[in-house]
Structures are given as C-alpha cells and as structure tokens.
Amino acid sequence: MAKVTIDGKTIEVADGTTILQAARMIGPDVAPPTMCYYSKLKTSGGYCRTCLVEVSKGSEKDPRPMPKLVASCRTTVMDGMEVKNNDSEKVTEARKGVVEFLLLNHPLDCPVCDQAGECHLQDLSYEHGSAKTRTDFERRTFEKIDIGPYVQLHMNRCILCYRCVKVANQITDGRVHGVINRGDHSEISTYVEEAIDNDFSGNVIDVCPVGALTDKTFRFKSRVWFTKPVDAHRNCDKCSGKVVLWYKGEDVLRVTGRKDQWGEVEEFICNTCRFETKKTSDWTIEGPRKLDNHSVISANHYEFLKKPKELTINTVKPLAIEGGNN
C-alpha cells in the first residue's frame, strides 16, 4: 500500500495505482482533467498532457520533488508522495497551455457539431482555458470520411487522443484503424474507408472525447441537451445490452453506452444495440439516467443533477498500466 497526498487530501492506495486513479478515488475536486486516458483501454493516456501534475515530494524514501510536471495518468504513486494539482500554479499554467494547443487547430464549430453539450474539449476549455485565442493562422483541414455505414470521421475536430485506435486494437478483431502521417498532419485513418466493419466498431464514438467520431444515425437530429437520457437494457447475445436511450418526444434518437462520472462507458456495447435497435418496444426501460459528469449538458436541464462535490468516492477498478504503445 502507498499513502499519497493530492492537494492536501491523503488516501491510501494499492501499489501500482497511478496518481490519476488515486486522485479519482479521492474525488472530482482533486482529479485532474483527462482527454486521452481511458481506464477501460490498456496503454491509454500520456498523449494529451492535460492531466499534468506537480510532484512536490517524490516519496518517503526519496523526498526530492520531480523536476518536471508528470502525466498523472501514467505515473504510479510512491509511498509518501505529495502531489499538487489545483494547488500548483505551474500546473494551472501548463494546463492552460495544453488547452490552447488543443484548440489551435480545432475548428470551433460547436454550433454545428453533434458532440456539443457533452464534449470534453468544451468542458476543458471552459474550465482551464482562456477566453481569447492568440492565433489567426489558418487551421488545418481534412475532408470528412465515412467509416462504414454508421460512423463519420471529422478529422478537423480530432485531438489525437488515440482512444479510438486503442478501441480498434483492443476490442475489435484485427487492426484496421490507426494514425497516419506525422506531427500536426497526423490523421486517424482506416487506410481503407470501409474497413471498420465489426460488431463493436461503434464504441469509437463513445470513447471519442470530441466530435471527431460521430453517430451517423443521429446526425443533426437534435442538440443533445434537448434529448432525455433513459437507462434501458435488452437481451443481447453480443454485449451486456445495458445502454442509455436518448429520447426526443417518443422517439429514440440515439443509443449509447452508459457513461460514468469521468465520461467513460461502464461497458462497451455492440453495434446492433447501438444502431439497429431504436424502438422503445425493443427495450426494457429502467428509468431516467443520472448524468453525473460535470458538463454543459448537465448544467441545468435535469433536476436530479448532483454537483460533483457531493459525489462519493469512486470505485472503478481501472486496468493496470502496461508497457508498450498499443
């Protein structure tokens, strides 16, 4: 076990726990924002740098502070470690920088983006960014690509978090999806547009923190905040069948996985449930979905909204960090 203190709050966690996991266990007040880490995807994290924290004391044994800010999602705790997240000016500065970098080439087309309202980049910019942009250069642009019949890739909005790549590698068969080119020309690609053709390919939509991968069956149907989320399940031979149905009036406009307070799905769902089962009669309704994540969509539309502060300690058991990149 290791004792770690984050922004003055101490918790004891199992060895091998990352700073981020420990912070999430303490609660959302001290948990750094994440754009690429996803506890259900192995080797995720490390890319976006929004979760950088300052380690002001390395450990009981070696109390020296770490010379650089570290990615909390990829750094394991040591006994006696002291971490500053919100309490560190350096972190606030660096994070502001990261937001600026992430927005540098982002089209800021929220008014026409289906993700708006539940977009992690919106939330991040709102909380950690600055109101003004300092660039007037042309932004990089790509053509939209249809990845199979259900998913559209809008590369302009991508922040290269690699989550969809890891979904493709880890929960679908065969590697069909990756990153081509380099630097700010990098692009998510299937090499062959039609190539993602798989029972679980729709999950790339749920893991995408921005509107780069969107559900074509939901395209432009409604702003998300005008739809009502309802927990439902069905007997499915491919997945757990536990989903959220998003209603407008009597119609199910879209089906997604159930996301926890960190915006991560509890379980991955199959394409049949997601794209092909959109009648109320297909489902057993459980009741309204509580939206825990602190976001535009939860701002004032649902009376059962809990403020993050009241949330209890999170009990997710994230995957252990493993070596390698894929």
Place this chain on the structure above:
Amino acid sequence: MGKKLLLANDHVPGIQSYEVYRKHGGYASVEKAIKTMKPEEVVEEVKKSGLRGRGGAGFPTGMKWSFLAKPEGVARYLVCNADESEPGTFKDRYLMSRIPHILIEGMITSSFALGANTSYIYIRGEYYYVAQILEKAIAEAYANGWLGKNILGSDYSLDLYVQVGGGAYICGEETALLESLEGKRGNPRIKPPFPAIAGLYGCPTVVNNVETIAAVVPIVNDGGDAYAAIGIGKSSGTKLISASGHINKPGVYEIEMGITVEDFIYSDEYCGGILNGKKLKAVVAGGSSVPVLPADLIITTANGEKRLMSYESLADGGFATGTMLGSGGFIVMDETTNIVENLHTFARFYHHESCGQCSPCREGTGWMEKILHKILDGHGTLEDVDLLWEIQRKIEGNTICPLGDAAAWPVASAIRHFRHEFEEFVKNPNGIKKVKHYESTQNLVTA
C-alpha cells in the same frame, strides 16, 4: 596534434576493408574480451573509462550498461542508434562509411559485455549507401569468424543485423527507434518502463550511439583508466565533432575533450577560422537542439573563463549563458547570418519531424514555425516575439519525449541572446527584406 582513438587510421588506404582494418590492429578488443575477460569485467572497464553517451544526452555508458535487467531465460539486446538526423550532425556517417569495422568490432565487444546474442544497427533510410557498407563489413566479419556461433571457439554467439529506417528524426529517440525496429509506427514510448527493463520486444535492451559503441574498442584495448586519462574531468576521451557553417575547413574532427572552443574554431588543425575573414557571430555547439550562443559567450563563459569543448564547460552558466555539447554538431555562423532566418529553418525542421503524439509538441512546433514565417515575411509584431517565448515555455518539459525540448530550446536561446534582431525585423521589415539572405528564405518557403 591531439590524440586520435577512433579516426587514428582514417588516413590508411583501404581501411574500409576487413584485411587492412585487421592488419592495423582491428578486432583486438574482441579477442581480448572474449579470450581473457568476463563480461562484467568489460562493463567495469567501460565504467572506469568515464565514457558518456555520444548520442546527445551524455549519460554515462557504464552506468547505463549496469542498469540492464538480467532476468533468467529472457533475451537481451544491444541496439546501435545510427539514425543520426540532428541537423548539423554527420559524424556517425563519416565514421561508418570510412571505418565500418570499428562499429562492427565495438558491437561485438559490447554485445559480449551485455550478454546479448542478437544485436541490431538501426540506420536512417537516407544512409542507405552506408548501410550497404555495413552489410559488407558484417559479411566479412562473419566470414572471418567474428560473428556467428561460438566466436573464437568460445561459447559466446552473436548475430548482428542492419535495419534501415524510413528516415525520420524521431526514430532516433531510443524508444521510437525500438518501435520502428519492431515494425511499428515510430512513436516514442511513454516511460517508464525504460529500455533497460523492457525495450525491444519487451526485453531488456541497451541503445547506444554509433560513436559510443566505437569508443568501447579503444577502451577495451587500452583499459578504462587510459581512456579516462584523456580529456578533462568528467568529459573523458575523445569526441567526434561535425563542424559546419561559415568556417574554412568544415568536416568531422576527432578532438581531445577539453581543448578551447577558440582553438577549435580558429586553429588550422580544426576549423581554420571563419570563412573569408569575416567575424564570428554565433555558434550552435551541439546540433540544432542545443541553445545558440553569441560569439562572446561561446569563446568565454560568463565568468570570463575560456570555454572548453567539454560537457561541463559548454554547459557552464546553464541556459542563461551556456549551452550543451549535445551530439557534437558544431554550426558556426558569421556576421552575415540572420538569426531569425536560421531559427525559422530549425523550427521548420522540428515542425516537420514532430511525431504528433503529444499536444504541446504537435501543435506548438507548427505554431512557432508559422509565427517565425510571419515575422520573416515582414508581418510580425512585437507581441509575436513574446508569443514565441510563451509557446516554447509551454512546450518545454511538458512532452513525452525530448523532441519537444529540442524544439523549444533554439527558440528560447535565439530570443534570449538576439531579441534585438527579432525586434528589428518587426519594426523595419522593408530594411530586412533588402538583405540578400531574405530572398533565399523566400524561395525555401514557397518551394
């Protein structure tokens, strides 16, 4: 004449071939190591020698070797980093193409020390002809019993392969190199784990620069103490310097660590002074990534001491008034050089070479290049200079691999030491446009 250890036989006709190399004492270190030493003893000599990695970071090689994990029944690898892509650095190419066998010999001796039975030389795609030279040398080494099964009748066996990369600067970063060697996209890995624990194919791996591995040959032949006696303080031995720019004698020089920078630039033994008798303006002492220093600070430190060609002396004063030995890519600029333009060239390079994994480097490198282009185009403002400073600060230290730092440092140092030039550009764009150099940039930018 300074002592030469790696290039001592550079002048010998035919030294590229096995016979001539062998006749001049080649492969003695392999014989000595395999026949008379235990692997740990070789590591011990390397530790004693004080040899530091010649790839750029200057990490003590003996220490790196002793960190190598040695779990039972798991393969260990030695990988030679011949990706040499740092602008201003071309020493490894010179060494490999002139005396390929010294690298092969170093690889065998070092692999023996580390207990590696399979080793690789990862070379950049643009050095294809060098790879062919190495392939030939390896074939000769196999034919003469230096590689393969039971070398010199011992129970030590080694296979050595050359792998040609696609040609990407980032594949010189050791973990990106390993990814590439495994056949994947050359993205740096997130560390830990470090290669010494989980490197190539997840096995313990040492990655060393070409020059580092070649230096093991004289270290084993003459002993670590003899090597440590050369040079100055913790900068022991000799170093290959790739000298380029406005000098009379550009080329690769083997220097004894500790000669003065002034001597290196002006003596006839080395650079032979500034081209056309012009005045020295600035030097990038260790490859494009290290901070540029103006003439006065490169010749003497801020304390007024003569600056030496050594890790410590070049770093004296930190980044405020010092720089780094880096990979030994020594770029000299005379008084006609336009620092903003030079910086733009570097910035363009880092933008082009960023792998794009982490946001500060992916976005920041492109942004800095665009701002520099704007300033060169005569549309810059004073705020742009401040913005450049801010951007580099937000990249430095916040990225997965050191390429981010490498992109930030040249920008920081150019502004730190030559801010007036940026301001001149901004305030008087038309005056600057008349400078002949500007035309050349224009062509580059639109090409």
